[in-house]
Amino acid sequence: MDELRLYTWIAVGGTFGLYFFIAWWARAGSTSEFYAAGGGITPLQNGMAIGADWMSAASFISMAGLIAFLGYGGSVFLMGWTGGYVLLAMCLAPYMRKHGKFTVPEFIGDRFYSRTARIVAVICLIIASVTYIIGQMKGVGVAFSRFLEVEYDMGLYIGMGVVFVYATLGGMKGITYTQIAQYVVLITAYTIPAIFISLQLTGNPIPQLGLGSTLADGSGVYLLDKLDMVVSDLGFKEYTTASLGSVEMIAYTMSLMIGTAGLPHVIMRFFTVPSVKAARQSAGYALVFIALLYTVAPAVGAMARFNLMNTIEPAAGQNLVYDERPQWFKDWERTGLLKFEDKNGDGKIQYVADSTTNEMVKVDRDIMVLANPSIANLPNWVIALVAAGGLAAALSTAAGLLLAISSAVSHDLMKGVLMPDMSEKNELRASRIVMTLSILLAGYLGLNPPGFAAGTVALAFGLAASSIFPALMMGIFSKKMSSKAAIAGMCSGLGVTMLYVFQHKGIMFIPGTSFLGGMEPNWFFGISPNAFGSIGALVNFAVAFAVCKVTGPAPIEIQQLVENFRTPHGKIADAHGH
């Protein structure tokens, strides 16, 4: 076994051992502990757990790669995936914590005094969470197969096994403490290579500052200026100004922001803290921990692009000879994620924007973070750490999503609707069974990824943005909003968004069923399906207010309920006590 694989086994094995130990130490004894960790998590701990819960394989592996190739256009992900926390901290979390229930559908059911509303919310939650989880499972499989050279399937089984042990044993309590450990692992794994690379390129160890510094080669040229020059010489868009189009960027950023604020697995974390005050604070801490990664990511992206261009063409016109390519190039070629085709037969690599002469026919965006340490010639233990970090990101998000799904099924559907007189012991047993089934389903979907896997994240955010977020906002800020109006709003927001996504990407993403085509000229105001959640949300608000105007306001006791959860003190009158 070579040195790199040995280090990787040690890093992955060591961190997994730690997760198991924590799971055993923090196992759950009651439904309150299982769903909400007994409400005893401090804001700082909760912030860290939210950070790990939120930052998935997409944040850890894909985002910097997207930024590397989109340049300025990648800002939509940076602002979109952080700006939602401002909305959560001010508009949602404190009031939902005051209301004091375990799940998002339960809040919607209480506020809109309607079982139908609760069931609609459960459906939105399950679709959003299941689509999200497929990506995590795939991430686990890929990380294992690339770094430990076990089969993709085997990697997936190992991942399922680990999540199974600590999620079913500990519920929210076990998951929260494990996520704290996972946050530490993932942030270390993300920043250490970034610090090394920033030092190499600019002499500044802080990546956020390095990105704005001059190059360490003594030329006195700023890194970003040099990068702009290199990429535009080869015909690519200038890095710092490459836009996706103004309207598209605004709609996309807004969709991601309100989608973030409406994702149930994030919101339910705020039910784990002891007070309203703590709910506000934990949103702040969460964003600090998230910002640590999100402000490093632009540096990772730009520097990875810089190193990649520099490796292929160290100076203008002096292209890398293919037979002299470095080891990492060969490694990734073997995975099929990097492809070279010698079009002009000169044995050298030409990497340009023009697709007729470009010889780097495939550079998968997802390899940038994983290949980055090797491109920069960092020591093997750093590469091993990145593998453990990627797994921590994927596993922690998967566990949070599984908990959201199992609580929606056992608490909202079974206890709330089908069997209201179920005992606490049985509910706890039911939620463990549901969680086991969800893990098996997620594993199955990871092994047989449906054809639409690539489009699913857009769907998850679109759903959360167009259905759940507006319903929660109106429930809190409009006392008079009635159940009929909210249900009509949720259904129409959801409907419009799904219709738009499907008409451009195919019904359930099946190729050939798209009836308007995925072509840009057919987009509504040039807005891509990924960015359409914000329009869906507007439709939701408009329909709900119109229906409310026509059918009349919510009953007086519901308006009192709203008054009550708007202020932190006092108890909420409980219709069905816990």
Place this chain on the structure above:
Amino acid sequence: MEGETTYWQENLRLIFICLAIWFVVSFGFGLLLVEPLNAIRLGGYKLGFWFAQQGSIYTFVALIFWYSTKMNQLDKKYNVEDQ
């Protein structure tokens, strides 16, 4: 009730101020005004680019802590703290 502000109204006013800043740094400086701002430099960063990839995120963090502190004071002022 004229002239008398309530806990909820003061909260709404705070949220409004925070969200206005939230909107200006991200959608304003980062997206709509990015071109004029890019004429100004912050070290190696063009300013508009910096707001889109760094500045807006720092502002978001500061906003949440500021709001949280203000609300704690407001809870005390109206005597509506939870334990």
